[in-house]
Amino acid sequence: MKKFLLPIMSLMMLTAVSANAQQQRNATVPSYTATKEDFKPNLVNQPGKQYPMVNSEGAVRVQLRAPGATSVQLDLGRRYDMTKDENGVWTGTSAPQDVGFHYYQIIVDGTPMPDPGTVSFFGAGRWGSGIEIPSTDMDFWQVKDVPQGSIVEKYYWSKTTESMRHCYVYLPHEYDLNPTKKYPVLYLQHGNAENEYGWAVQGHTAQIMDNLIAEKKAVPFIIVMDYGQGQNIHLTGKYAPVEGAAANDAFQVVLLNDIIPMVETEFRVYTDAAHRGMAGLSMGGGQTGRIALANPTMFGYIGMFSGGSMTVEAFQEAKGLEKTAKLIFMSTGSKENRPAVEQAEALKKIGVNAVSYVSEGTAHEWHTWRRSLYEFAQKAFK
């Protein structure tokens, strides 16, 4: 857990939001009056817990027995005042939320606490509560009775940080059945204030891949999920960053000097650019774009989900990328205003195999990114 010991200051950086979003976050509003009373226990509730619940409009209802409390709020970005009944049970309902996965907390007498009703997820720079707003297309990331790959938890020595680092690796089901076969490998990164658990847990990477491979919609490949929060990667010795180096560069140093060499030693992967990809969401998409442009002969498949950009000018300046890049994939939720489509169209005009994907009805959250992986994986390494 050493890498988690970041100073309070950088923790605050991680959770920093725009002034406007900050106002929204602080805005306290009355509990929403649901138009439908078809609330069901959430998918990520703790064993035996009925609350939190979600209804068919995507409203979130939480409940907490707190007879002694004088104020309880549901904090889902906006703060919804909860009301107490005669038994001291507080109940609050949020306005309908975007489909997909959201981090939240309960505020008891002014103190933010995890909701004891849900299991714990890492996001917003902390382990805390999460809620899944069901979508009509959840099937693709459900655990099904198809040949199951696995998520491998791995520690490894990092010479650039002089510490042990921790990652997750998805292996397709057939990996152990073909002990001499090599596989393509995708390096898949989380967003700001998240960590390597993100894609493995709330991202449902294994289920997305197992289901795609079972349907023969994707070729089997390995996915490496590591920790990329630059501010918390402390490079040492000759790898220590020069004055003013962007924090995000630190992950590039670790990726090139530790992660890729470890993966190419410990796992049966091809080591050429045509079988190596990088993708990421939000901050991880930005890292993907920068790292691919800075290392134009390394990654044949490049995915930027709700983050990162690649202009024609940047592409043309990255000598060799025109030969290396087999696919440049850019996605955005329809509720975001990201230039995925425009940038992909511009790249196509100069003959690049650029693909854009717009996730209909979703915003800057995990369902957009699960769908993006689902789309990207069907085009990768083919």
Next chain:
Amino acid sequence: MKKFLLPIMSLMMLTAVSANAQQQRNATVPSYTATKEDFKPNLVNQPGKQYPMVNSEGAVRVQLRAPGATSVQLDLGRRYDMTKDENGVWTGTSAPQDVGFHYYQIIVDGTPMPDPGTVSFFGAGRWGSGIEIPSTDMDFWQVKDVPQGSIVEKYYWSKTTESMRHCYVYLPHEYDLNPTKKYPVLYLQHGNAENEYGWAVQGHTAQIMDNLIAEKKAVPFIIVMDYGQGQNIHLTGKYAPVEGAAANDAFQVVLLNDIIPMVETEFRVYTDAAHRGMAGLSMGGGQTGRIALANPTMFGYIGMFSGGSMTVEAFQEAKGLEKTAKLIFMSTGSKENRPAVEQAEALKKIGVNAVSYVSEGTAHEWHTWRRSLYEFAQKAFK
């Protein structure tokens, strides 16, 4: 998460404790006055969190900013009243705790909540806060720069429950480097109100094994960690239990019909009793003893950590066990009063290779069980 959806009633069963322990649990005592002010942030704190802390006598100090609260307690079995300073920050200190790992919670105005200071662990029938009281011999389960095995997360179809089940599998580092080599396999079970995460997370199974194998103190073997809480295993069809069948029997049905066949298909393991072992802690030790006695030709290596028992009479009634059993290992913490030594001595007298281990200075918690695995693993499959 389907298997986690247990009814409230059985959740209450899980957390049921003796009347005496219940009284202790409810007892509220003043915050402890530490004799040493050398408190340090705990090993399992969230990123950037200073609290909870532990001092060199094993006292736990928690802190929570809750200006609006009128009462805050630290619940570590006993409830310690916390006190509020002029900034609304509540601080409380527990009496010195036994070394090792403990589940706890914070009670805010009468409402039990997870401590936002720690990451989340499954125990006491819930995901919640944990604290590690450092011991002088923690080195053996630390992550070190030795060849790293991996913890594999795996879903598989269970025909006995007609659902997908979830387990963790430890693979030694050399497993992928020897694609035709077969390995012995240990089925390792958690305790009451815990789950398959226990050995993989707070049990530090991978670190214990990696360090032992690196020191050549243990032979490489595979460890399977699954979910064994009988009350929550709902057998279906022809596997449905007969009237009055003990809940713990349900795990035996799953182990024999689902888990072992899956492991022997998906992993390169030997399939004879001489290369198959079962061990568990507390409730899992009880299951190990019952299952080994009921299936006397299946398990060559049998480990009961702080739970389970094997009398000479039971052993002799289990026809074939005298030929199958290569090792019967029984352990107890010195602060428990379990008959590990007596029972092992009695078995030795009839020629059984029985070994007992007493974990000095530890009680019924994870450090006893980590040490037990450390001892057992050095004797297993040799």
